[in-house]
Amino acid sequence: MDFYLGLAQIVGVHTLLGLSAYCVLLTGQVSLAQAGFFAIGAYVAAMLTVLAGWHIAPAIAAASFVAGAIACAIGFPALRVKGLMLVVATLAFGEAVRLFFFNFDYQVARGEVKIGPAGGEGFRQIRFFPEHGWSTLDVLMFIWLFVALVMAALWWMDRSRAGAVLRAVGEDEVAAQSAGINVTAVKVAAMTVGGFIAGLGGGIFAHYTAHIEHAQFGVALATFAIAYPILGGLSSVFGTLIAVIFVQGFLIEGLRFLGDWRNLLFGALILLAMNVRPRGLIDAATIAAVKRMRIRNREPGNARTQGAE
Amino acid sequence: MLELKGLSKHFGGVRAVDGLDLNVPQGEVFGLIGPNGSGKSTVVNLVCGLFPVTAGLVLLRNEDITELASHMRVVRGVTRTFQNIRLFGQLSVWQNLWVAQNAIEHRSEGFLRRWLGGPGRARAEIDRILEFSDLSGKRDELAGNLAFGEQRRLELARAIVARPALLLLDEPAAGMNAEEIDQLDARIRKLKQDGLTVLLIEHHMELVMAVTDRIAVLNFGQKIAEGTPDEVQTNRLVQEAYLGVAEAA
Numbered sequence: 299m300d301f302y303l304g305l306a307q308i309v310g311v312h313t314l315l316g317l318s319a320y321c322v323l324l325t326g327q328v329s330l331a332q333a334g335f336f337a338i339g340a341y342v343a344a345m346l347t348v349l350a351g352w353h354i355a356p357a358i359a360a361a362s363f364v365a366g367a368i369a370c371a372i373g374f375p376a377l378r379v380k381g382l383m384l385v386v387a388t389l390a391f392g393e394a395v396r397l398f399f400f401n402f403d404y405q406v407a408r409g410e411v412k413i414g415p416a417g418g419e420g421f422r423q424i425r426f427f428p429e430h431g432w433s434t435l436d437v438l439m440f441i442w443l444f445v446a447l448v449m450a451a452l453w454w455m456d457r458s459r460a461g462a463v464l465r466a467v468g469e470d471e472v473a474a475q476s477a478g479i480n481v482t483a484v485k486v487a488a489m490t491v492g493g494f495i496a497g498l499g500g501g502i503f504a505h506y507t508a509h510i511e512h513a514q515f516g517v518a519l520a521t522f523a524i525a526y527p528i529l530g531g532l533s534s535v536f537g538t539l540i541a542v543i544f545v546q547g548f549l550i551e552g553l554r555f556l557g558d559w560r561n562l563l564f565g566a567l568i569l570l571a572m573n574v575r576p577r578g579l580i581d582a583a584t585i586a587a588v589k590r591m592r593i594r595n596r597e598p599g600n601a602r603t604q605g606a607e
Numbered sequence: 608m609l610e611l612k613g614l615s616k617h618f619g620g621v622r623a624v625d626g627l628d629l630n631v632p633q634g635e636v637f638g639l640i641g642p643n644g645s646g647k648s649t650v651v652n653l654v655c656g657l658f659p660v661t662a663g664l665v666l667l668r669n670e671d672i673t674e675l676a677s678h679m680r681v682v683r684g685v686t687r688t689f690q691n692i693r694l695f696g697q698l699s700v701w702q703n704l705w706v707a708q709n710a711i712e713h714r715s716e717g718f719l720r721r722w723l724g725g726p727g728r729a730r731a732e733i734d735r736i737l738e739f740s741d742l743s744g745k746r747d748e749l750a751g752n753l754a755f756g757e758q759r760r761l762e763l764a765r766a767i768v769a770r771p772a773l774l775l776l777d778e779p780a781a782g783m784n785a786e787e788i789d790q791l792d793a794r795i796r797k798l799k800q801d802g803l804t805v806l807l808i809e810h811h812m813e814l815v816m817a818v819t820d821r822i823a824v825l826n827f828g829q830k831i832a833e834g835t836p837d838e839v840q841t842n843r844l845v846q847e848a849y850l851g852v853a854e855a856a
Contacts, residue, residue, distance in 0.1 A: 459705060459729075466695045466706045473693035476655060477707035478681030478769055577697075586749070 303434045307506055309546050310441035314499030315519070316526030316538040317448055321492040323527050324461075325485050326468035328381075331372060331388035332523035334395035335365040335493040337515035339500025341399060341415060344510060347426045349406055349414055354426050358444075358501030362494045369493020373486035392520050400512040420511025424504055437506055444502065448495055452535045464488055468532075496523070525564075529571050531578020533585050540579060608633040608804040609654065609773055614663035615828075616649050623649040625828035626663070631773070636795060636805040638815045638836070641825035642848055647808045648690055650825070651775045654806070655687045656680050667773065684772030688762045688779055690808075696751025700742055700761055703750050704733045704768045733768065739794070740764040756787045763794065773804045780811045792818050816840065824848065 315336055322329045343361035346352040352360075376387050405414040415421040427437050455461050467474045467484045475481050504510050526545065530537030549567065553560050575581065609631040616624040624646040631637040639647050653660050656677035665673045672680055686707075695703050708729055737743045740760045745753060750761055759779065766774055776795075780788050788811060795805060795818050809815045815822065816836045824832040824839060826848040832839055839845055 462698060462702045462706045465698055466703075469695040469697055470693050472657065473689070473695065474706075475657070475677040476681065476687055476689075476693075477765060478678050478686075479706065480676070480678045 300434060303438050305547060305551055307434075307438055307441055309542050310438070310445045311499050311503045311506070312522065312526065312546055313445050313539050313542045314448060314495055314502070315523045316530070316542050317452060317535060318492040318494075318496035318499065319523040320527040320532065320535065320538050321452070321464075321488050321495065323524065324464040324468050324532055325488045326471070327377065327485060327488070328385050328524060329376075329388045329489070329492070330385055330517070330520040330524060331369070331376070331391045332492065332496045333515045333517075333520035334388075334392035335369055335496035336500035336503065336519065336523070337395050337399060337510075337512075338368060339365045339497030340504035340510050340515070341402070341421065341500075342497070343501030344421055344424045344504040345404070345414065347505070348421075348424055349404075354440075354501075354505060358498055358505075361501035362497040365497025365500065366490050366494030369496075370486060370490040372493075373489035374482075377482065377485045377489065389517065389520065392515075392517070396512045396515050399515070418512065420509055421504075422509050424508045424510065426505050427508075441502055441506070444498060448498070449535050449539065456535065465532075525568055527578075529568065529578060531575070531580040531584075533578065533581050537578050537580040544579075608668060609806065610664075610666040610669070611650070611654070612664040612666065614650070614653060614665065615661045616646075616653055616658070617661045622828045624653065627825070627828070627830055629823055629830065631804060631806055632821075633804055634799070634802060635820040636799050636807060636818055638819035638822035639806060639808045639825065640810070640812075640815055640822060640839075645825040645848075646828040647825055648777055649828075651687060651777050651806070651808060654680075655685055655775060681769055681771075684770070685775065686766040686769050686771040686773075687775035688759075688766050688777055690777040690781065692755075692758045692762055694750040694753075694758055694761060694765070696749065698750055699747050700737070700750055700753070701733060701746040703761060703765050704736060705729055707765045708733065708768045736764050736768050739767075739797075741790070755782060756784075759783065759787075759791075763791075767798065767803075771803065773806065774798065776805060776807045776809070778808055778810060780809055780814050788814055 315332060318335065319329065319332045322332070339358070339361040342364045343354070343357045346357035346360060347354055372391055376384060376391065379387055399415065400418050402415050403417040405412040405416055411423070413423050432440070463474075463479055463484060466477065467479060467481055471481050474484075522545070526541045527538045529545070530539070530541030545564070549560060549564055553563065556563065571579070577583075609629070611627055611629040614624055614627040614629075615622065627646075627650065629650075639650060641647050652658055654665055656672070656675060660673060663673070664671055667680075667683055667685060670683075672683060672685075675683070695706065698706065734743070737746055740763060742757060742760055742764060745757060750758065753761060759782075763776075763779060780791055783791065792814055795807070798805060807815065807819060819836060821834065822836055822839045823830050824842070824845045831844045831848060832842045834842070
């Protein structure tokens with residue numbers, strides 16, 4: 299049972315990470331900086347609970363704001379470059395963040411032990427949950443509360459004008475400009491929201507793993523972050539959730555017996571998905587089909603009701 | 608309405624537009640014609656701010672907008688269509704208009720309401736324009752799935768939903784059949800009636816001659832003639848530009 303609870307926790311945190319990339323990807327920007335924002339959120343939140351003695355709720359809120367602010371600041375220069383150059387720029391940022399934490403040593407003596415981030419050794423003793431007697435189930439519910447909140451917020455945004463505008467920018471920047479959209483502002487806003495969500499995910503991640511170190515926030519995590527929404531499709535936030543469940547639940551855990559060969563499969567799967575479902579598992583056509591099905595079932599005099607007469 | 612003063616755009620050594628003076632009066636349909644590569648589309652791109660000018664001024668209602676960002680020109684009332692259609696293909700027909708409407712319609716609303724609110728008030732206006740564009744039956748289709756003629760109509764709809772004062776049409780009849788061109792003709796006349804100023808770039812001469820009040824002719828980035836359709840049609844320079852210079856026998 300604990301295995302499944304643990305898995306559900308991972309799925310929750312990775313969904314937040316995937317959704318942060320989803321926001322940015324909607325505007326057509328491929329960002330490999332999400333793992334960097336995730337790392338910033340993790341370290342900030344952990345330092346606040348461990349060193350400053352904060353409760354976890356304000357700590358992850360503060361972590362989100364810090365990550366969001368940094369994303370906003372990064373957004374202006376980074377989004378001036380496009381396409382592959384943006385991938386390189388954001389990758390460089392992610393690595394810079396990782397290397398910062400690799401060198402970041404800020405330990406404080408508490409009695410006989412020293413606590414706090416210790417450079418390459420990482421940041422241990424993030425014990426908010428055990429210290430406050432939270433069970434695994436409590437932690438799980440705490441994580442999914444935030445996942446649900448973020449998904450609901452993004453789902454709402456998707457259906458509002460803001461969602462349509464983000465997608466319009468992603469489709470064609472020139473046309474968007476000519477339709478009166480401030481493309482730079484939209485892209486930076488998406489980056490900021492993405493950073494905020496990644497920071498939130500990172501803050502939670504730090505507390506349930508209890509130990510964070512630079513190596514966890516490398517290129518692999520950045521690739522996962524962007525792979526989820528690509529795999530799941532950009533038509534709905536649920537695509538990202540399904541992709542995370544598929545990757546974490548099936549590929550990573552389900553195929554554990556394959557050992558490190560799994561990673562090869564992961565790459566092959568992305569290639570396959572891009573060829574078979576270029577717009578993701580759940581694309582606009584899927585949603586339109588579901589809608590049509592619902593409408594058909596509602597209409598009086600359709601095949602099913604006629605059959606029942 | 609629109610005034611261009613000494614407008615130039617050079618791409619490297621190519622003088623796409625070279626010292627162009629143009630005055631498009633309020634409420635007129637103004638034609639801009641010329642052979643391929645004469646700089647017509649570049650003029651549109653400069654007026655809507657897609658790239659910076661090399662020299663010269665763009666004045667809108669006597670206000671200098673030469674340095675203004677593209678999206679801010681839309682707010683001032685300049686919208687356009689594209690020669691090669693540029694819709695938001697993965698958005699529905701209705702969303703394509705909703706996005707563009709943002710520029711002007713709801714500035715008075717609060718930030719949250721404007722960005723995170725539902726369709727609400729926008730709906731009536733958009734429905735009206737869908738009807739005008741003969742797209743009412745297609746409102747929930749993805750724009751990318753529309754037929755060619757419908758996409759052209761949607762582009763025009765997207766340009767007018769932001770309530771422009773000056774509409775730039777870059778070859779709106781390209782690829783259309785005769786019936787569709789007639790409908791376009793009627794729509795342009797209707798827009799003129801509603802008080803819009805239109806700058807029309809078009810190769811389809813029948814349409815240009817029928818619908819415009821004045822025409823300017825470009826060749827190699829320079830204006831070689833300007834006048835009423837009749838004057839332009841009989842202008843020797845224009846005939847030469849289009850048909851080539853008659854060899855002296």
